[in-house]
Amino acid sequence: MPRSFPPGFLWGTATSAYQVEGGNYGSDWWEWERAPGSGCAEPSLDACDHYHLYPSDIATIAALGFNTYRFSIEWSRVEPEPGEYSKAAIGHYRRMLETCHEQRVRPVVTFHHFTSPRWIAAAGGWEDPATPQRFAHYCGETARALAGLFDLAITINEPNMPPLLGYEDGIFPPGKREPEARLRVNSNFIEAHHLARAAIGSASGARVGMALAMVELEAVDGGDAQLERIQHVREDVFLEAAREDDFVGVNAYTRHQVGPEGIRWPDAEAERTALGWENRPAALAACVRRAHGMTGKPIIVTENGIGTNDDHRRIDYIRAALSDLHDCLAEGIDVGGYLYWSALDNFEWNHGYGPRFGLISVDRTTQERTVKPSGRWLGEVARRNLL
Numbered sequence: 380m381p382r383s384f385p386p387g388f389l390w391g392t393a394t395s396a397y398q399v400e401g402g403n404y405g406s407d408w409w410e411w412e413r414a415p416g417s418g419c420a421e422p423s424l425d426a427c428d429h430y431h432l433y434p435s436d437i438a439t440i441a442a443l444g445f446n447t448y449r450f451s452i453e454w455s456r457v458e459p460e461p462g463e464y465s466k467a468a469i470g471h472y473r474r475m476l477e478t479c480h481e482q483r484v485r486p487v488v489t490f491h492h493f494t495s496p497r498w499i500a501a502a503g504g505w506e507d508p509a510t511p512q513r514f515a516h517y518c519g520e521t522a523r524a525l526a527g528l529f530d531l532a533i534t535i536n537e538p539n540m541p542p543l544l545g546y547e548d549g550i551f552p553p554g555k556r557e558p559e560a561r562l563r564v565n566s567n568f569i570e571a572h573h574l575a576r577a578a579i580g581s582a583s584g585a586r587v588g589m590a591l592a593m594v595e596l597e598a599v600d601g602g603d604a605q606l607e608r609i610q611h612v613r614e615d616v617f618l619e620a621a622r623e624d625d626f627v628g629v630n631a632y633t634r635h636q637v638g639p640e641g642i643r644w645p646d647a648e649a650e651r652t653a654l655g656w657e658n659r660p661a662a663l664a665a666c667v668r669r670a671h672g673m674t675g676k677p678i679i680v681t682e683n684g685i686g687t688n689d690d691h692r693r694i695d696y697i698r699a700a701l702s703d704l705h706d707c708l709a710e711g712i713d714v715g716g717y718l719y720w721s722a723l724d725n726f727e728w729n730h731g732y733g734p735r736f737g738l739i740s741v742d743r744t745t746q747e748r749t750v751k752p753s754g755r756w757l758g759e760v761a762r763r764n765l766l
């Protein structure tokens with residue numbers, strides 16, 4: 380049965396600056412990739428050289444049929460030293476936004492996607508109580524300089540992940556394993572979101588939200604209390620913090636089962652995807668329903684996708700996720716768009732370049748792009764506004 384989507388539905392694809400631009404040596408991640416014991420697979424180096432190749436990348440995204448492109452601004456480029464703003468870097472992002480408009484693609488701008496300037500890290504990182512204010516200052520300056528060129532903004536991508544991965548699990552910078560620090564950093568990210576929302580909103584008039592990392596959680600073997608505990612610190616405090624936002628961005632990929640001891644990774648028989656995640660397209664609708672139920676806000680799917688080398692599997696995954704998303708719309712949930720992660724095969728953080736989420740592959744020696752069948756297929760769905 381053909382499923383049509385509402386007029387004006389945002390069909391897009393997403394990237395983040397650090398994962399595609401290349402050469403972001405002012406960022407904390409640049410050091411982290413090289414830090415002994417960080418466990419990073421490889422350095423990002425030139426990434427996809429999107430910093431220079433964005434004109435043809437945005438043209439390709441438009442030509443495929445997408446009407447939206449989500450990308451992020453690299454804080455360390457715009458503010459390389461505290462309070463010192465680079466007009467050249469802001470000019471670069473202005474040209475990216477202008478390119479989007481020339482290509483009739485609506486930009487969704489993210490102000491923080493996992494990376495912070497090295498000077499922030501040196502000053503105490505996200506544990507420092509001054510960091511939220513510093514972040515909001517950068518957001519306000521940048522939004523003012525780019526006002527009129529964007530009307531949808533995300534303050535922070537997955538404000539729930541750097542606290543967990545960087546301060547409790549130790550696999551993101553600064554590599555701490557201190558559950559108490561995670562809680563402090565959670566609060567600082569929430570404060571930063573609120574300050575940034577106000578700064579971006581008043582400087583630009585854009586609609587502002589966060590993009591939250593959500594997982595479909597399922598209690599097994601009596602794991603209900605543990606599930607509640609995990610969900611509270613990982614998602615609910617952030618959903619509560621999003622109640623005054625203009626929309627909630629949902630990033631969702633998979634399901635985790637939770638036993639009394641905590642999260643259980645899928646067993647050997649389960650069908651897994653590149654990061655060891657369960658292949659579970661139904662997770663998207665479960666997370667959309669939950670985000671909407673808890674906030675009552677309009678939802679935008681700001682990330683959904685699958686890491687795989689089998690592009691047919693990618694199409695199957697997206698088709699199933701979109702079919703469920705259409706059910707959410709039929710239930711009356713205001714879902715404004717679907718942004719696939721990711722436009723390009725890119726630098727997948729500590730995993731390096733191995734996992735492939737892209738609709739477009741990238742030859743890392745020549746930087747040559749090749750659109751995958753999934754890119755053409757999803758572009759066609761976008762163009763027709765019909766699954």
Ligand code: FCB
Nearest residue numbers: 395536537592720727736
């Ligand atoms: C999300 C991140 C994104 C990418 C995907 C696979 O958590 O926002 O940068 O790593 O997962």
